[in-house]
Amino acid sequence: RVDADPNSPIARQGGSSITQQLVKNLLLSPEQTWRRKSAEAYMSVILETRLSKEKIFELYCNQVYMGQQAGLSIHGFGEASSAYFNKDVTNLTLSESAFLAGLIRSPNRYNPYNKLDTATARRNQVLDSMVEAGELSDAEAKAAKDSPLQVAPVRGRIDVSDAPYFADFVQNQLSDMIAGGGAAEHLRIYTTIDMDLQRAAYAALTKQLAALDKVEAKRFEPGTLQAALVAINAKTGEIVAMVGGRDYSKSQLNRASDAFRQPGSVFKPFVYATALNTAYDPIPRVITPATTYMDEPKTFTFDNQEYSPGNFGDTYSNAPVTVRDALVHSLNVVTVDVAMEVTIGRVMNLAAKAGLPKPARSYPAMALGTSEATPLQIASAYTAFANLGSRVTPIAINRITTGNGLTIAAPTTQRNEVLRPDVAYVMTSFMKDVINRGTASKVRARGLKGTLAGKTGTSRDGWFAGFTPNLVCAVWVGFDDGSQLGLTGANSALPIWSDFMQVALAKHPEWEGDWDMPAGVEQIEINPKTGQPTAEGDAEKRIEFFINGTSPENTSDAATEEATPEELPSPTPYIQQPSDLPTLPPPATLPSPKKLPPVPDSRLEGTITLDIDPATGLIAVESCPVIRTKTFVLGTEPKKYCGPQYHTGKVIEPAAPARPRVVGTPRR
Numbered sequence: 001r002v003d004a005d006p007n008s009p010i011a012r013q014g015g016s017s018i019t020q021q022l023v024k025n026l027l028l029s030p031e032q033t034w035r036r037k038s039a040e041a042y043m044s045v046i047l048e049t050r051l052s053k054e055k056i057f058e059l060y061c062n063q064v065y066m067g068q069q070a071g072l073s074i075h076g077f078g079e080a081s082s083a084y085f086n087k088d089v090t091n092l093t094l095s096e097s098a099f100l101a102g103l104i105r106s107p108n109r110y111n112p113y114n115k116l117d118t119a120t121a122r123r124n125q126v127l128d129s130m131v132e133a134g135e136l137s138d139a140e141a142k143a144a145k146d147s148p149l150q151v152a153p154v155r156g157r158i159d160v161s162d163a164p165y166f167a168d169f170v171q172n173q174l175s176d177m178i179a180g181g182g183a184a185e186h187l188r189i190y191t192t193i194d195m196d197l198q199r200a201a202y203a204a205l206t207k208q209l210a211a212l213d214k215v216e217a218k219r220f221e222p223g224t225l226q227a228a229l230v231a232i233n234a235k236t237g238e239i240v241a242m243v244g245g246r247d248y249s250k251s252q253l254n255r256a257s258d259a260f261r262q263p264g265s266v267f268k269p270f271v272y273a274t275a276l277n278t279a280y281d282p283i284p285r286v287i288t289p290a291t292t293y294m295d296e297p298k299t300f301t302f303d304n305q306e307y308s309p310g311n312f313g314d315t316y317s318n319a320p321v322t323v324r325d326a327l328v329h330s331l332n333v334v335t336v337d338v339a340m341e342v343t344i345g346r347v348m349n350l351a352a353k354a355g356l357p358k359p360a361r362s363y364p365a366m367a368l369g370t371s372e373a374t375p376l377q378i379a380s381a382y383t384a385f386a387n388l389g390s391r392v393t394p395i396a397i398n399r400i401t402t403g404n405g406l407t408i409a410a411p412t413t414q415r416n417e418v419l420r421p422d423v424a425y426v427m428t429s430f431m432k433d434v435i436n437r438g439t440a441s442k443v444r445a446r447g448l449k450g451t452l453a454g455k456t457g458t459s460r461d462g463w464f465a466g467f468t469p470n471l472v473c474a475v476w477v478g479f480d481d482g483s484q485l486g487l488t489g490a491n492s493a494l495p496i497w498s499d500f501m502q503v504a505l506a507k508h509p510e511w512e513g514d515w516d517m518p519a520g521v522e523q524i525e526i527n528p529k530t531g532q533p534t535a536e537g538d539a540e541k542r543i544e545f546f547i548n549g550t551s552p553e554n555t556s557d558a559a560t561e562e563a564t565p566e567e568l569p570s571p572t573p574y575i576q577q578p579s580d581l582p583t584l585p586p587p588a589t590l591p592s593p594k595k596l597p598p599v600p601d602s603r604l605e606g607t608i609t610l611d612i613d614p615a616t617g618l619i620a621v622e623s624c625p626v627i628r629t630k631t632f633v634l635g636t637e638p639k640k641y642c643g644p645q646y647h648t649g650k651v652i653e654p655a656a657p658a659r660p661r662v663v664g665t666p667r668r
Contacts, residue, residue, distance in 0.1 A: 099149055169254060188403065192238035197241040197503070201242075336368065354391050382467055383472050461477060524544055
């Protein structure tokens with residue numbers, strides 16, 4: 001025991017527990033295991049033989065946990081005196097000292113900023129105990145009880161924009177990097193945060209949320225809307241700014257690193273990057289920035305279900321659009337069309353290489369960003385575009401040293417190649433156009449100049465992710481309960497991004513600049529309506545980028561036969577559904593006529609993709625034991641349907657597959 005006197009207040013509180021808590025906090029981790037408890041007891045015995053009772057109690061009072069404010073843990077009576085009363089511990093009154101003594105039991109329960117009455121009652125309990133112990137007279141205790149418990153205001157002492165969410169993020173990383181969390185108290189941690197940018201991020205976020213609270217006051221209660229921002233140095237992976245919410249004192253959830261939400265159209269660049277990658281993996285064909293798709297309502301069939309996505313606002317041009325313009329104007333139907341052609345599996349594989357979570361199975365709606373991710377993951381994934389194909393992992397700590405300057409850890413970012421430089425360059429040129437003339441044109445209207453690329457996103461929330469060659473920033477705006485925001489990413493998240501980038505690029509002009517065009521990219525003038533090379537005197541011509549050998553002048557759109565699922569990563573079968581389906585004569589062995597899956601429109605250049613039974617080579621039906629997807633040149637596809645009769649010897653009418661209708665959520 002710390003004090004053998006049975007009448008001592010210390011003994012009544014359990015002297016040995018104080019020693020054990022001191023050992024746990026200074027030398028061990030807080031894990032609840034018998035091994036840790038045994039080590040704690042053994043070390044406590046050693047400590048009590050080496051130090052006096054007074055010294056043990058002094059150490060305990062200087063390190064005991066006393067609460068948390070604005071992302072900073074309060075340890076010891078000295079820090080607590082400054083935090084709660086803005087004075088030195090030697091100047092505390094009897095009332096204030098009693099409060100701090102009572103706070104040790106449960107700093108959260110007796111937090112005077114949230115539960116003043118509970119904190120006051122706890123203080124009075126300590127004063128009564130002191131009277132019982134003979135340390136105070138009744139008059140002294142009564143006078144202390146009668147004085148109100150007055151704590152210093154939080155604002156003004158600790159700047160809530162001083163990266164409290166980032167501090168928590170660093171603390172979580174430290175627990176993984178250093179064995180025995182308590183040891184970190186004796187180390188120096190050098191982080192990646194840029195405090196000028198951190199304050200700019202907080203200012204931009206709070207400004208926009210305050211404006212939305214005022215404008216949208218009739219739709220939601222002011223103060224309930226949340227936002228998050230994370231900015232990463234694209235070359236080093238260093239997190240230079242992180243804001244996880246609008247008010248840390250009310251909610252410590254770090255939405256930048258821990259809140260998984262649907263990114264919406266912010267995900268679309270990975271669909272189009274997969275399409276451009278067909279320059280090296282031409283299945284089913286080579287898709288270029290000039291490849292055209294019809295911008296019109298369409299229904300897709302997947303796993304015997306129908307999926308009908310809609311453009312934002314249900315508006316369609318009902319005309320061919322190029323792949324570039326489909327992303328620039330965030331056309332949902334074309335995006336799904338592209339994803340179905342290259343297969344959703346390939347899209348999700350590419351996104352996973354960029355660091356985004358990979359779902360257990362893929363389905364068409366994922367092309368529109370239904371697979372959840374955090375703002376930090378989105379920002380890290382976008383470094384693959386900023387670095388022309390090379391993604392970097394985010395880091396928050398640069399160096400960890402001992403008190404005498406010895407470096408014990410120096411974390412470095414990890415790099416992996418996601419895209420070839422030429423594919424990434426062309427994809428980045430798409431996202432430049434998003435800002436220059438597309439859904440993010442408000443960036444220019446807000447006065448932000450220079451070379452910028454990015455993408456808006458609207459799901460239930462609002463998103464914007466954008467970058468320069470050296471800085472990536474992702475912003476999310478939404479509600480914690482997942483309620484519908486009802487605002488586009490351009491109207492919710494984009495203003496925060498613009499305000500932050502304005503300050504960031506002014507303070508770091510070296511982060512501006514443009515990307516050097518790789519040797520594998522060529523420029524050709526095309527007509528944007530047809531995607532074909534321009535004729536002489538064409539007034540609508542524009543310059544388009546192509547990966548060498550894929551321009552309309554150099555390639556044929558003839559499709560190659562699609563490989564089998566064993567040769568492809570996560571293949572996703574698809575069948576397109578135009579309105580007019582040709583009726584074929586019934587197979588000889590079946591009593592009723594069937595319809596072949598529809599012939600795709602002209603942009604598939606004479607190919608058709610069907611579900612095939614590989615054992616028979618016929619068109620698969622629901623009862624087939626194995627179904628694979630295969631692309632044929634029109635006229636070479638099988639005309640007969642398979643069925644149980646080919647596997648059992650009995651002639652049975654194959655049942656038509658059920659196709660419940662699934663309507664997609666418009667995203668932009």
